[in-house]
Amino acid sequence: MSDRSQTRKAPGELLLSLRGISKNFGAVSALTDIDLDIHAGEVVALVGDNGAGKSTLVKVLAGVHQASSGSIEFQGKPVTMASPAAALHLGIATVFQDLALCENLDVVANIFLGQELNPLRLDEVAMEVRAWTLLNELAARIPSVREPIASLSGGQRQTVAIARSLLLNPKIIMLDEPTAALGVAQTAEVLNLVERVRDKGLGVIMISHNMEDVRAVADRIVVLRLGRNNGVFTPDASNQELVGAITGATDNAVSRRAERLREAAGEPL
């Protein structure tokens, strides 16, 4: 948190760059002409009303859906993401809103799900060590990695899901509503986690409805509205501006003209 202003001054390498991404489901355009840049070591918050297209955008980036048109560049190279595995392989990890954990398996098994070491004779010792290393890097407090996920609290499960996303050393991690189901203390812990991940030099995309959380960790706030870009803000933008952009309450020709005039006159926003 302390060095956020510094990070903002010097954003890292450009990791991911979306240009003109559109996604249609039949007659519905869920996304239209979306542009988005993600740099290393920055947290980009993706905000918007229900149905604004946030989750669709995350799914496009996670390889769950394929964009109808537009281009995605990853580290300067154009890429297509045909499947979740392809996105993972590129280095884009996703923590889904429902976490997608298996409650009947223990923490180690969940972290290594689908990526087990030594498939024909599981290397439990090596996996357990790596699991503890990942959890310790996140300063997570998990009582035991040999307990089934069902015995963990919501915040602890979130931690396990984030630790799992870090397993393959991704460049970018996407968190879909990481704090939606959490209490005050657990939310703070997850926000701490997000900052630690950012400080490791990863790009973080975070979806949230909670303006406080967004403001607390985001370096940039990207607003989507009805499937379109509707402004990029810094965390010190006023609540009114943000809410206006999200709901579209101020999104009309008059307000835009007034804004333009003010900018031209060199007045602060």
Add this chain to the structure above:
Amino acid sequence: MSQNLDRADARVTHATGLSGTIKAFMDRVKSGDLGSLPVVVGLAIIWTVFTALNPIFLSPNNLVNLLFDCSTTGVIALGIVCVLMLGEIDLSVGSMSGVGSALIGVLWVNQGVPLPVAIGTAVALGALIGAVYATLRNRLGMPSFVSTLSGLLALLGLQLYMLGATGSINLPYGSKMVEFGQLLILPSWLSYTLALIPGIVMLVVGRSTNARRRAANLSAGSSTGLFIKAVLTTIALLAIVAYLSLGRGVPWMFALFVALVLAMNYALTRTQWGRSMKAVGGNAEAARRAGINVRGIYISAFMLCSGLAALGGVLSAARLASSSQQAGTGDVNLNAIAAAVIGGTSLFGGRGTAFSALLGIIVIQSIANGLTLLNLSSSLRYMITGAVLAIAVIVDSLARQSRASHGRA
């Protein structure tokens, strides 16, 4: 000494020493993580009752017979464990075993096809049918309950068609096949040697794991505890072999069954495939997003189930020395499914062990065997087996609720 990696959290009490291990076990049971406990207790009760009613029940030769009978349905139950693990069901295993049995009669006895080829054909046909069930489920979303129910009827028809008008084909007495099903016993030196192996493996693997854990700065179990466990296991197995050797000895067919159980246990607990099976049974969508080939897992489970059912049919043909229209009908189907459930494999998916097939089938065959010794009709046998199954499912359900309330899934 520096703190172990997995012992950093002061809020958690860890079991240390023998008393700690016992206490941890009690806590697990209380929270509903019962494992094999209910079936072991149930088996003890059943054996006590039958022995009290008729002491012949516990005679070595009767137990050897029991083990012969266990092996055929047990192999089928082992396949059922695979599909139950995914929260699916295969209702056609009885008919499938009937088809396996009929194929042996038709191919080997009538057509003169070499025996290994006939057995291979039966198992391959089973695997193919399993692949069909899985494909129906994967591509058309057909619930396995329905697809295997129609499979039950279709396969029963196939069995009757193959056996034709005569209705049954006798396997030649004196052939290796029939001897395997009725007579062949492990030589005693071999059975004692095999009884020593689990303890030795336990000790060797346990010691090397403990050494690796210590080297990796993780907590390791005590070597004394490991040693005690290995010695107790060895003593128990040697006692069983010694007791059975008072009669005929350990049947080859039962040894084959146990070997399959051990192989399945390894596959389910120590391989990526087994981990994926549990994951798909627990949360198929999470498994898919983790990059697991969920469809492939379904295919493998159904193929194993039907393949093992066909193999069980082959074994039952050997046991009965005939391929008949009765093979695989009646209670075979339900006994196999009941065995897996009674042994502790959950109907709700995601929980189960290969050993549940072994324990469950011993329970079911003990009831059948004990009631036969008491000269009671099969009507009573069905009722009692039904009651035991109901109790097993109730225990599973209650344990599941208890686990949920104790936060153990």
